[in-house]
Amino acid sequence: MPLVMPRSRQQRHGSSAPLTLLSLAALVLVWWAAAAIAHSRVLPPPSAVLEVALADLRSGELPFHLAMTLMRVGLAFAVAMTVGSAAGIALGLNRTADRIFDPWLILFLNVPALVIVVLAYIWFGLNEAAAIGAIAVNKIPNVIVTLREGARALDPALSEMARVYRFGRMKMLRHVVLPQLQPYVAAASRSGLALLWKIALVVELLGRSNGVGFQINLYFQLFDVAGILAYTLAFVGIMLLIEFLLVQPLEARATRWRLRPA
Amino acid sequence: MSNPSKPVPRAGASGPLDVRIDSKVYRAADGTRLTAIDALAFTAAAGSFTALIGPSGSGKTTTLRIILGLDADYAGHVVLPRPDARVAAVFQEPRLLPWRSVEENVRLALPPDRIGAELGPLFDTLGLADHRTRYPGELSLGLARRAALARAFAVEPDVLLLDEPFVSLDEMTAGRLRVLLAEVWAARPTTALMVTHNLREAVELADRILFLTERPARLRGSVELATPRSGRDAAWREARLREIDAAFPGIL
Known part of the structure; x- marks a missing residue:
């Protein structure tokens, strides 16, 4: 069976x-x-969108702007996952800290992305660090909430086993804690990538001179819907590739022990 | 199983395991206090096998948890055979890491001086040689229990604690595992303390049986079994069981 x-x-x-x-x-x-x-010019057929995409691909503009956005999403993702996981695990394991910081978390969960982006540019200037920081800060509360659930669900029976056999900190983290958190990390990454690139576009539209968001703003001024759709669909395509070529194979590897039941 | 350049087992050099729990009180969620253990003291000689028998809820598992250092909230003391004694446990559930293979589970528990140790003979004895690369989810409960035994013996502990290691197995499997336990234990006798419900199991394996009372647990009595394990045939075991049943009615 x-x-x-x-x-x-x-x-x-x-x-x-x-x-x-x-x-x-x-x-x-x-x-x-x-x-x-x-x-109508505001609803071009797929062939027109493909034409714009191919033209910008040949000129090198499309790859350049895609790469800039991808770079921002990648860095913000790394920062958000690292900071959010550390904070989430800490809150999940420490009830006092959780009680103290839970209101902060609810506050940050409810600050609109736009407000964080605008404030980051005002406080830290129109630079790359402010842009990437603003994207990351938008994602961090979500990661914290997810990983906090994961840390609360850690199996005390396995922790006790590890204590009896004197696992060190690193051994404990790598072999006991992280494998249990893997589904939560996967969930946070999934929802993270989708959310991050949408916020990245807002960040680029408001304060960067390159990236998909910048290009969409440009085509918006020109009322060029074919251009807007070309850049949007190209980036969606890249995110799908990341999902199928990177996220899913990694997940299959991490859960391979589940796929061979007795 | 052990390092061939070190033929003398380390356990032989260590002292006894001395346990004295003056009281252990649980606070229930509604604030009431429940005394689980009330003055329980015993000493297990180095290299001896002690069985702890008592009714359900008599604090046997609590006693093991205190000795393991997992519960520090009690009055009394636990003196291990050496100051830095190595302790191994076989819990009621196998408690294997589901995402690591059987061999990885055993190797992860090894202390620094045993890293890379040859585990082949141990796996052979326990019948795990063909299952080293399998994940715990692929094992039957009996095999998972053997893996937990392998892990406990692989660390070459000074003290081995077993919490009903054969519970919820069919009698055939449990019997086979008892023989295996006796075999690996005899290869390197270590101070062992086994909690069990099963008097037959205790009579088969232990040098000494301690009987606990109903909660709050106190020592009800003890029985010494001096006959070597090799001389314990079915007739001998039946005779001991009858004696114990006469002395401590209600246990069998």
């Missing part, structure tokens, strides 16, 4: 892949039909 499980999981994936493609194709078709009916 348990041996059947991985196979049925595979079957589910296998049958859903063509369906996903079909569903996406239908969406493009609806878009194309709508553009043909509207016949």
Whole structure:
């Protein structure tokens, strides 16, 4: 009975892949039909968007702006995950600290992203550090909340075993604590990447002279919807690639012990 | 199992395990105080095997937790055979790390001076040789228990604590595991203390059996079993069981 499980999981994936493609194709078709009916500059057909994307790809502009945004998202992600995980684990393990800092957390969770971005630029100037810091600060409270749940759910039976066998701090962290937190880290990363790049665009629109957000602002001034969609879809495509080529394989590796039940 | 350049087991050089718990009180959520242990004292000689038998809720597991240093909230003292004695435990549940293989689970518990130790003979004895690379989730409860035993013996402890290590196994598997435990223990006798419900198990394995009262736990009595384990056949065990049942009614 348990041996059947991985196979049925595979079957589910296998049958859903063509369906996903079909569903996406239908969406493009609806878009194309709508553009043909509207016949307006503000709703270009997919072919026009593809044309802009290819032109900017050849000129090197698209890769440059994508790379700048990706760099900001990557750095902000690293900062947010590191700071947020450390703080979240600390709050999850220490009830007093949790009681003291919980109101701060609720406050920061409810400060709008735009306010954080504007204040970061006013206080720290229109520079790269302020931009990346503002993106990270928007994400940190979410990471803290998720990892705090994870730390609260740590199994005391395993911690006791580790104490009896005198695991050192590093051994404890690497072999006992982090594997238990892995699902929570994965959840925080998932929602993190999606949130971060949306905030990165706002940051770029308000105070940087490159990146996808800057380009979208430019095309907005020109009322060029094809340009806006070209940059948006290109970046969405990159995020999907990261999800399929980086996040999912890493997760499969981290949970490989789960996939072979007795 | 042990380092061949060190033929004399370290456990032989250490002193007894001295336990004295004057009182252990639990505070329930509603504020009431519950005395779990009330004056429990015993000494286990170096290299001896002691079994602790008592009714459910009589503080046996609490006693083990206190000796393991997992519970410091009690009145009394625990003196280990050496100041820096190495302690190993086999808990009621195997408590293996599900994300590490059987061998990794055992190796992670090794103290610095045993890192890289040859574990082949130990795995062979316990019948784990074919399961070294498997994850705990792939093992039956009996195999997981063996892995927990392997981990405890691999560290070459001064004191070995076993908390009902064969509970919820079928009698066949439990019997086989008892034989295995006796075998690995005989290869390197270490001061062992085993909590159990099962008097037959205690008669098969222990040098001495301590009987606890109902909560709050006190020492009800003890029985010495001087016969070497090799001489304990079925008839001998039945005779001992009858004697103990006569002296301490209600335990069998």
